[in-house]
Amino acid sequence: MRHDGRTIALAAGTVRIEGNALAGLVVTAAELVAGARVRRPKRNLEVQIDEGRVRVELELTARYGLVLPELGLAVQRRVAEALERSSGLTVVAVDVSVAELEQDQGR
Numbered sequence: 001m002r003h004d005g006r007t008i009a010l011a012a013g014t015v016r017i018e019g020n021a022l023a024g025l026v027v028t029a030a031e032l033v034a035g036a037r038v039r040r041p042k043r044n045l046e047v048q049i050d051e052g053r054v055r056v057e058l059e060l061t062a063r064y065g066l067v068l069p070e071l072g073l074a075v076q077r078r079v080a081e082a083l084e085r086s087s088g089l090t091v092v093a094v095d096v097s098v099a100e101l102e103q104d105q106g107r
Contacts, residue, residue, distance in 0.1 A: 004049040006087055017087055022047050026056055029082035033074045035063035039099050054089040061100040072096040 003019030023045055027038045037060065038045060044059035056079060062071055080091040 003045075003047045004054075006049055006052075006089060008088065019047060022049075022054075022083070022087065025082055025086055026058065026079050029078045030058060030060070030075045033071065033078055035066045036071055036075050037061045037102075044099070049089065052088075052090055053092045054083055054087075055093045055095070056083070056091070057095045057097075059097045059099040061102050062098045064101045064103050068098050072098065 003023045005019040005022065006017045008015045008017070023041065026045065026047060027041045030036055030038050039059040039061045041058075046055075046057040048055045058075075058079075060071070060075065062068060075096050076094040079094045083089055083091050
């Protein structure tokens, strides 16, 4: 697990976004996609920042019956958009692995 933070220099001073806050943003964005849940975010989520560029790696649990490539693409887009809008970072990659399937609880 790696959660890098980010310091932004502004005219009035600096703002620090801690790595755990960015990780929380990633988890929230990913789980807004229907049928996706970040699997053990404390162990299976990495946020790496280098010179204003961010790379994310995360593992998902997906609801059984979904088209997995479509789910992964939706999570990638949602996470990248959230990071760019909230932190000003340039997203280099959002690598998604589907590690587990779960049955729909409504059945």
